[in-house]
Amino acid sequence: MSDIIKKATRESYGEALKELAEQYQNLVVLDADLAAATKTGIFKKAYPERFFDCGIAEANMMGVAAGLATVGKIPFASTFAMFAAGRAFEIVRNSIGYPHLNVKIGATHAGISVGEDGATHQCNEDIALMRTIPGMTVIVPCDDVETKVAVRAAVEFDGPVYMRFGRLAAPIINDKDNYKFEIGKGIVLKDGSDVTIVACGLMTAQALDAAKALEADGISARVVNIHTIKPLDKELICKCAKETGVIVTVEEHSIIGGLGSAVCDCVTECCPVPVVKIGVNDEFGCSGPALDLLKKFGLSSENIIAKAKEAVKLK
Amino acid sequence: MDATIKRNLEKIACKVRMGIIEGTYNAKSGHPGGSLSIADLLTYLYFAKLNVNPKSPDMPDRDRFVLSKGHTAPALYAVLAERGFFSKEELKSLRHIGAMLQGHPCINTPGIDMSSGSLGQGISAACGMALAGKMDCKDYKVYTVLGDGEIEEGQVWEAAMFAAHYGLDNLTAIVDNNGLQIDGPISEVCSPEPITDKFAAFGWHVITMDAHDFDDIERAFDEAEKISGKPVVIVQKSIKGKGVSYMENQVSWHGTAPNKEQYDIAMAELNAQLMELEG
Numbered sequence: 001m002s003d004i005i006k007k008a009t010r011e012s013y014g015e016a017l018k019e020l021a022e023q024y025q026n027l028v029v030l031d032a033d034l035a036a037a038t039k040t041g042i043f044k045k046a047y048p049e050r051f052f053d054c055g056i057a058e059a060n061m062m063g064v065a066a067g068l069a070t071v072g073k074i075p076f077a078s079t080f081a082m083f084a085a086g087r088a089f090e091i092v093r094n095s096i097g098y099p100h101l102n103v104k105i106g107a108t109h110a111g112i113s114v115g116e117d118g119a120t121h122q123c124n125e126d127i128a129l130m131r132t133i134p135g136m137t138v139i140v141p142c143d144d145v146e147t148k149v150a151v152r153a154a155v156e157f158d159g160p161v162y163m164r165f166g167r168l169a170a171p172i173i174n175d176k177d178n179y180k181f182e183i184g185k186g187i188v189l190k191d192g193s194d195v196t197i198v199a200c201g202l203m204t205a206q207a208l209d210a211a212k213a214l215e216a217d218g219i220s221a222r223v224v225n226i227h228t229i230k231p232l233d234k235e236l237i238c239k240c241a242k243e244t245g246v247i248v249t250v251e252e253h254s255i256i257g258g259l260g261s262a263v264c265d266c267v268t269e270c271c272p273v274p275v276v277k278i279g280v281n282d283e284f285g286c287s288g289p290a291l292d293l294l295k296k297f298g299l300s301s302e303n304i305i306a307k308a309k310e311a312v313k314l315k
Numbered sequence: 316m317d318a319t320i321k322r323n324l325e326k327i328a329c330k331v332r333m334g335i336i337e338g339t340y341n342a343k344s345g346h347p348g349g350s351l352s353i354a355d356l357l358t359y360l361y362f363a364k365l366n367v368n369p370k371s372p373d374m375p376d377r378d379r380f381v382l383s384k385g386h387t388a389p390a391l392y393a394v395l396a397e398r399g400f401f402s403k404e405e406l407k408s409l410r411h412i413g414a415m416l417q418g419h420p421c422i423n424t425p426g427i428d429m430s431s432g433s434l435g436q437g438i439s440a441a442c443g444m445a446l447a448g449k450m451d452c453k454d455y456k457v458y459t460v461l462g463d464g465e466i467e468e469g470q471v472w473e474a475a476m477f478a479a480h481y482g483l484d485n486l487t488a489i490v491d492n493n494g495l496q497i498d499g500p501i502s503e504v505c506s507p508e509p510i511t512d513k514f515a516a517f518g519w520h521v522i523t524m525d526a527h528d529f530d531d532i533e534r535a536f537d538e539a540e541k542i543s544g545k546p547v548v549i550v551q552k553s554i555k556g557k558g559v560s561y562m563e564n565q566v567s568w569h570g571t572a573p574n575k576e577q578y579d580i581a582m583a584e585l586n587a588q589l590m591e592l593e594g
Contacts, residue, residue: 055477067381099422
């Protein structure tokens with residue numbers, strides 16, 4: 001494992017903004033006093049005239065982004081997920097979602113892997129909140145390669161997009177030269193016939209590790225990367241439900257309202273099969289080193305293996 | 316202001332008030348009080364100030380207008396109809412299922428630059444429009460109207476800080492200071508006073524004006540035009556329900572629609588005012 005290159009998706013996000021700036025002159029970036037942490041500072045350094053710090057005022061930042069979009073700018077508004085989706089929810093809903101404006105929200109420090117800052121800053125609810133807004137696209141990239149192309153896709157897409165990035169360095173699992181990204185299209189990372197493990201974000205690499213280990217135990221696990229929670233790739237989810245008969249979802253998010261819930265919404269309509277959800281249970285996080293927290297809250301390949309074994313018995 | 320121009324604006328404002336009554340009566344709901352208090356202001360903006368074109372509502376370099384106090388949409392709809400953005404017949408279907416005119420402004424309506432209505436949000440969008448204008452070296456101006464109750468929202472002050480910090484002198488906010496909000500007088504509910512001092516402290520150029528005197532309205536906007544380097548706020552002293560005798564200064568007319576009898580009285584009063592203006 002030591003030779004695997006890791007990089008935080010927030011870092012990839014900041015780099016992507018800078019890389020896209022020349023081609024997209026209308027791209028502007030807003031932040032709320034967290035540019036060093038969200039990595040929009042990378043853009044700021046290169047294009048200071050197109051970067052606007054809004055101060056610690058996320059509600060206004062989202063509204064300013066909306067106003068910029070009405071005049072043809074492509075604003076990326078960044079802060080921690082807790083404040084982007086949480087504090088500013090109603091502004092995102094009413095000033096961005098309702099008028100369906102071309103605003104991109106780059107939310108970093110999502111999930112439990114925020115680490116030591118603890119529960120106040122560990123947003124496990126943002127996917128749930130954002131996917132309830134009509135017309136909102138919700139993307140959760142899993143690594144550097146996926147983040148770079150996802151940010152580009154978001155720029156090229158006309159409409160509001162919520163993008164979720166992490167603080168912790170994530171293993172790079174995709175091959176840059178062969179990787180293809182399409183909004184709303186899931187990716188089968190590994191085939192399998194006994195169970196499908198559906199993952200997003202940081203948990204995608206863990207799911208792959210788990211699937212490999214399960215193979216040794218005689219369980220053939222398919223791994224699907226659902227980078228776009230909304231619109232969900234229903235066709236692929238239904239296909240997996242039919243072909244493997246049981247699904248395990250895994251996300252660094254509450255088990256209420258996130259990827260797992262989206263998958264359940266889908267399979268109950270098209271092909272009801274058991275779905276075992278792995279995520280943060282109905283509880284708040286706490287302080288601690290990110291990797292320890294992930295283990296504590298069951299967001300580990302070991303737990304995926306255990307849950308997958310239980311899931312197979314439900315068939 | 317030239318007397319003929321003034322008389323003409325007063326006539327239009329009277330028709331806008333009729334449109335407000337027409338809309339809220341047919342909707343059987345809505346907010347006539349705060350709509351009537353901004354009728355003169357919106358008449359001035361749409362007939363004497365804004366660079367807009369009803370035949371080309373999306374004209375790129377047009378002036379922008381955001382009704383941050385979006386619940387007073389009946390006033391905006393009435394003035395847009397009067398200006399020719401859409402038919403006055405639309406006012407009769409305000410708030411009806413399938414109607415173009417929603418309870419609060421929607422960006423899909425011709426002449427509406429931003430959806431609004433959740434209080435405190437319009438001014439932020441107006442800041443974004445003004446910022447884009449600055450970035451692109453455009454000459455367009457951005458105007459936004461807030462309620463005096465609305466400025467109790469914290470987001471308004473986030474936006475106030477932002478506009479001053481970025482020197483958005485192409486932005487003019489108008490606070491409709493009619494002194495009343497749903498639960499009562501603003502001084503009793505949770506006072507936002509002193510309004511002028513607050514904006515001045517946030518780095519804005521502050522102007523006060525009489526909301527129902529076109530000479531004074533013109534004076535205020537002429538002064539606003541001359542300010543550079545900072546955003547301008549015009550605090551307009553207004554009468555909630557202005558123009559309909561039984562609605563004036565009555566908090567109960569914040570969010571109540573007139574019934575048939577009240578509609579007839581209001582229309583008769585406004586018709587009489589119009590007849591007098593037409594002399």
